[in-house]
Amino acid sequence: MPQCPSCGTELGSDFGMVACPKCHAISVIDLDGNIQLDELPVNIAEPVTDPSEQPLARQLLDELTEQSPNGVAELPVNIADPVTDPPDEEMFREVSDFANSTVSQGRDGLLVFDLVVSGIDSRELREAVRESITDRRFMWDVREVMAGINDGKLVLKGINAIKATVLINRLKGLPLELHWQQNSIIS
Numbered sequence: 071m072p073q074c075p076s077c078g079t080e081l082g083s084d085f086g087m088v089a090c091p092k093c094h095a096i097s098v099i100d101l102d103g104n105i106q107l108d109e110l111p112v113n114i115a116e117p118v119t120d121p122s123e124q125p126l127a128r129q130l131l132d133e134l135t136e137q138s139p140n141g142v143a144e145l146p147v148n149i150a151d152p153v154t155d156p157p158d159e160e161m162f163r164e165v166s167d168f169a170n171s172t173v174s175q176g177r178d179g180l181l182v183f184d185l186v187v188s189g190i191d192s193r194e195l196r197e198a199v200r201e202s203i204t205d206r207r208f209m210w211d212v213r214e215v216m217a218g219i220n221d222g223k224l225v226l227k228g229i230n231a232i233k234a235t236v237l238i239n240r241l242k243g244l245p246l247e248l249h250w251q252q253n254s255i256i257s
Contacts, residue, residue: 071084072084072088072097072099072103072105073105074090074092074093074095074097075095075097075105075106075107076090076093076095076107077090077092077093077095079091079092079093081097081099081105083099084099084103085099085100085101086098086099095107180254180255181230181231181252181253181254181255182228182229182230182231182252182253182254182255183228183229183230183231183234183250183251183252183253184225184226184227184228184229184250184251184253185225185226185229185234185237185238185248185249185250186223186224186225186226186247186248186249186250187199187223187224187225187226187241187246187247187248188222188223188246188247188248188249189222189245189246189247190219190222190223190224190246191222195244195245195246196216196219198244199216199219199224199241199244199246200212200216202237202240202241202244203215203216203237205236208233208236208237228253234250238250
C-alpha cells in the first residue's frame with residue numbers, strides 16, 4: 071500500500087488523487103504506483119468557517135455595517151420564500167379549471183362553435199328543434215338543452231365542429247335564424 075510522502079501514513083488507495091488521512095496532504099498516485107506530492111498547499115483539516123477571515127467577505131461586511139444607521143450589518147431579507155410560502159391557489163384556479171376540462175384536451179378538435187338558434191316562437195318549431203337535437207351521438211341532455219330556450223332563442227356554447235355542422239344541417243330547412251361563431255380552445 072502506498073504511503074504519504076509527507077508523514078508516512080498509509081494512503082489506502084492505489085491510484086488517483088488521494089488525501090492523506092493524517093496530514094491531509096494531497097498526493098497523486100500514477101498507474102505505476104509512483105507517488106507525487108501535490109504542489110498546491112491545501113489544508114482541509116481546518117476549513118475557513120468565519121467569513122471575516124476572507125478578504126471579500128470582510129469588505130462586504132464592513133460596507134453593510136457602515137451603511138446601517140445603528141452600526142449593525144443588516145442583510146436584505148426576501149419575504150416571499152418560494153419554499154415556505156406556496157402561491158395562492160385562487161391565483162391559479164382559472165388555469166387549473168381549464169387544464170382539467172375536456173376542452174383543453176382537444177379531444178373534439180381545436181375549434182369550437184357557439185351556435186345561436188332564434189325564432190323558436192311556436193309549439194311546432196319547438197318540437198322540431200327537440201327532434202333535431204334528439205340524437206344519442208350528440209350526448210346532450212335534451213331536457214336541459216330545451217330548458218335553455220329563452221324568449222325563442224337557444225344558445226349552445228362550445229360545441230365541436232361536427233356537432234355544429236350536423237345540427238345546422240338539420241335546422242336549416244326550418245324558418246329559424248341560425249348564427250354561429252367559431253372559437254379556438256386556446257383563445
